[in-house]
Amino acid sequence: MAEFTMELNDEQKEVRDWLHGFAADVIRPAAAEWDEREETPWPVIQEAAKVGIYSLDFYARQYFDATGLGIPMTMEELFWGDAGIALSIVGTGLAAVGVLANGTEEQIGTWIPQMYGDAHDVKVAAFCSSEPDAGSDVASMRTRAVYDEAKDEWVLNGTKTWATNGGIANVHVVVAVVDPELGSKGHASFIVPPNTPGLSQGQKFKKHGIRASHTAEVILDDVRVPGSCLLGGKEKLDERLARAREKAKKGGERVKNAAMATFEASRPAVGAMAVGTARAAYEVALDYARTREQFGRPVIDNQGVAFQLADMRTQIDAARLLVWRASWMAVNGRPFTAAEGSMSKLFASETAKKVTAQAIQILGGNGYTREYPVERMHRDAAIYTIFEGTSEIQRLVIARTLSGLPIR
Numbered sequence: 001m002a003e004f005t006m007e008l009n010d011e012q013k014e015v016r017d018w019l020h021g022f023a024a025d026v027i028r029p030a031a032a033e034w035d036e037r038e039e040t041p042w043p044v045i046q047e048a049a050k051v052g053i054y055s056l057d058f059y060a061r062q063y064f065d066a067t068g069l070g071i072p073m074t075m076e077e078l079f080w081g082d083a084g085i086a087l088s089i090v091g092t093g094l095a096a097v098g099v100l101a102n103g104t105e106e107q108i109g110t111w112i113p114q115m116y117g118d119a120h121d122v123k124v125a126a127f128c129s130s131e132p133d134a135g136s137d138v139a140s141m142r143t144r145a146v147y148d149e150a151k152d153e154w155v156l157n158g159t160k161t162w163a164t165n166g167g168i169a170n171v172h173v174v175v176a177v178v179d180p181e182l183g184s185k186g187h188a189s190f191i192v193p194p195n196t197p198g199l200s201q202g203q204k205f206k207k208h209g210i211r212a213s214h215t216a217e218v219i220l221d222d223v224r225v226p227g228s229c230l231l232g233g234k235e236k237l238d239e240r241l242a243r244a245r246e247k248a249k250k251g252g253e254r255v256k257n258a259a260m261a262t263f264e265a266s267r268p269a270v271g272a273m274a275v276g277t278a279r280a281a282y283e284v285a286l287d288y289a290r291t292r293e294q295f296g297r298p299v300i301d302n303q304g305v306a307f308q309l310a311d312m313r314t315q316i317d318a319a320r321l322l323v324w325r326a327s328w329m330a331v332n333g334r335p336f337t338a339a340e341g342s343m344s345k346l347f348a349s350e351t352a353k354k355v356t357a358q359a360i361q362i363l364g365g366n367g368y369t370r371e372y373p374v375e376r377m378h379r380d381a382a383i384y385t386i387f388e389g390t391s392e393i394q395r396l397v398i399a400r401t402l403s404g405l406p407i408r
């Protein structure tokens with residue numbers, strides 16, 4: 001187990017500087033254009049693939065970094081460049097982690113490479129859990145997976161929504177109900193391989209922010225996938241369902257929710273994205289406040305402005321510390337006894353929203369225009385308090401963890 005440290009080692013510093021260079025030279029200059037186009041920035045993803053940033057290899061190295069700092073450092077730098085483009089680059093990771101967490105070695109080896117493609121033929125992947133009537137309330141999911149034993153195939157029917165890369169992905173990971181009696185314990189995840197008949201893209205959403213990232217509905221109409229596409233395999237699923245049924249029969253006993261633990265471990269990564277956006281807006285505001293003169297002096301000469309910047313920086317640093325702590329805990333298998341993963345996502349996402357709004361205020365009229373990037377950053381920041389669990393859901397998880405009670 002690695003000791004918790006706030007000091008990046010030499011190798012990590014080198015990687016951070018390399019990522020920062022890519023964010024500054026490739027991502028940031030392209031940000032305004034792809035935000036306006038509201039399209040997936042394929043050329044930028046391709047560029048990231050060419051240099052090795054968009055690759056299974058790179059993410060695996062960061063994901064398994066025992067210090068826990070690899071993923072937060074990567075997210076912070078890429079999202080510092082631009083949130084929409086960065087999400088297009090890292091969105092595949094959400095589906096890849098779904099396979100890593102639940103798949104067999106064979107499934108990991110078969111499907112994750114197909115999610116990324118290669119530098120000459122870049123692909124993306126999508127993770128499809130949310131539905132029109134099942135957002136925060138995952139247990140009310142309706143997409144059904146039924147086993148056709150004669151053919152050893154699963155048949156999937158339903159509508160997924162808000163899927164990042166949904167419909168344009170080479171590989172879709174779909175969560176579906178296999179036993180409706182068991183609520184969220186009766187869910188399982190499936191791979192839908194490239195070009196599977198019955199899977200189609202529904203509505204593509206026009207969004208407030210992160211507009212370079214593709215978000216769409218995914219329709220599943222009698223989608224047939226081989227038995228081998230059930231993540232973890234049938235035997236493991238049957239054992240898990242039997243345990244859940246047994247516990248449900250006994251009643252009262254609270255079943256440890258594996259999905260909850262996975263969320264706690266993945267939420268710091270979203271927190272780190274928020275830190276990246278917040279830091280970007282803070283830097284623009286600091287620079288502007290030092291150079292913009294009114295009443296014959298830089299506006300930062302006013303305590304009203306300087307104190308705002310002091311608060312912004314303090315909150316960003318505090319957010320990063322919470323993110324790094326939770327990420328270290330996740331990698332080292334520490335129990336989240338106070339929902340530290342949710343804490344880090346809650347604080348960092350609320351900080352990003354606040355800091356980007358303050359940045360607009362500090363830039364005055366310029367901050368409100370698309371001539372300056374803080375307007376875009378503020379629109380982008382609003383997503384962090386919504387996806388991967390809203391701020392209200394984070395508070396619910398923290399409160400329940402602290403109290404041990406089913407707070408509603």
Ligand SMILES: Cc1cc2nc3c(=O)[nH]c(=O)nc-3n(C[C@H](O)[C@H](O)[C@H](O)COP(=O)(O)OP(=O)(O)OC[C@H]3O[C@@H](n4cnc5c(N)ncnc54)[C@H](O)[C@@H]3O)c2cc1C
Pocket residue numbers: 094126127128129130132134135136137161162163164165207210215383386387388389390391392393396408
């Ligand atoms: C751009 C974008 C990308 C996304 N990408 C993906 C993806 O790749 N894959 C995927 O599966 N999903 C994705 N999502 C879905 C996202 O995770 C959901 O939007 C989120 O979980 C919230 O669900 P909802 O939108 O249905 O809101 P709802 O659950 O309907 O919530 C509405 C409001 O009620 C509040 N609320 C709900 N329940 C409670 C409660 N018990 N206590 C207090 N307040 C409550 C919420 O906090 C919120 O403010 C994405 C969403 C967006 C916008």
